[in-house]
Amino acid sequence: MPDAIWQKSSYSAANNECIEVRVGVGAVELRESDDPSAMVHTSPATFADLLDAIKAGDLDHHA
Template sequence: MDLQHWRKSSYSGDAANNCVELARIPDAVLLRESDEPGTVIATTPAALRALTRAARAGRFDQLSR
């Protein structure tokens, strides 16, 4: 995939290799870590929305303790 389609989080600031990047294709959203660009996860927009809503609601907070 062409690099111009990948977007990184605004929370990453100027970090070149420490961020999550996303790209949109017709039927999916692609995710990758900038330091592992060859490893790509594909999901649906609905599933990504559900994940981000759950994270914002704190449903995964216990995993980082």
Template structure:
């Protein structure tokens, strides 16, 4: 198994709810949460940028409503 260099998000607190990021190459970004370190989300820089822009603009706000 390949070892990844994981960096803790600067927005994560000292508790257990931390987000970690690994960027093994220019085309791949890996994300994991400290509570589930074996579950890794793999995406591209473009797709992650689109998700972040959508969340910041409010286009995903309806997803949090019951």
């Protein structure tokens, strides 16, 4: 997936404290912008479930 471009949320602060994501064939990678070596790999379905949970507010109690 090295050709895929990392994307940052439009809600991210200018000080690089955010999560970046890139999507490839059959995989999604997430990384911490201030520590790019810290990466998580997951499936598109699992990532979609995470986004649905965030949008529904299911994880707000962790904030």
